[in-house]
Amino acid sequence: MTTFRHFYVKSHAKTSPDINLKDLPGSSGRLDVVARCINASFWLSHDIRRDVVFHTIFHGEPSPPVYIRMEGDRLRKVSPDERNIAIFIKKALERMGEEEIESTPGIFVSRKSFEELLRENRDKTLYLMDEEGEDIENVKITGEPFFFLGDHIDLEEEEKEMLYRHGAKAISIGEKSYLSSHCIAIINWWLDRKGVG
């Protein structure tokens, strides 16, 4: 049976589909950061990681929260460049309705709060990615791991508290503060080395 790896990145990207594809870092609220995190979650050279599920909640204006989930075993036609990933996010925002829908193969969109996301994923082993957490060298990654990261801004204290209340453990990959996408690439590499999943 496949063990899935889950990543969540909080995003401050805007929640309307009028995304300027030529200005992902600016007017779209750092959509470039999410796109790079998606790239780091899924892409290998000439292949895609089918055992990864990527989650994000957009908190930008005009109508947050928007929850987007991408499932590696169902993704089709998305390519690893930021612009192409942004096109699929734009389609998700355009097609979003009252209920969760699969906007394009493997991409699901709905309205969901962080608390609801945590409640739905009680069965996973939650890890908060935090520079000050326990060194990953000393942590045995178990169960179906779910890693939580900030984007260019850290998770808020309230969100960290919520994670702890749901049993999360804070883990660190070092004292330096790395880009979220680099953290994801490092975690994927680490789990590959450890034979997890």
Ligand SMILES: C[S@@+](CC[C@H](N)C(=O)[O-])C[C@H]1O[C@@H](n2cnc3c(N)ncnc32)[C@H](O)[C@@H]1O
């Ligand atoms: C670019 S960093 C956040 C930047 C910075 N802390 C701030 O608020 O300006 C993005 C996320 O990557 C994760 N992260 C960065 N460096 C890390 C490290 N050394 N160990 C574990 N997680 C890390 C954290 O989840 C962080 O919220």
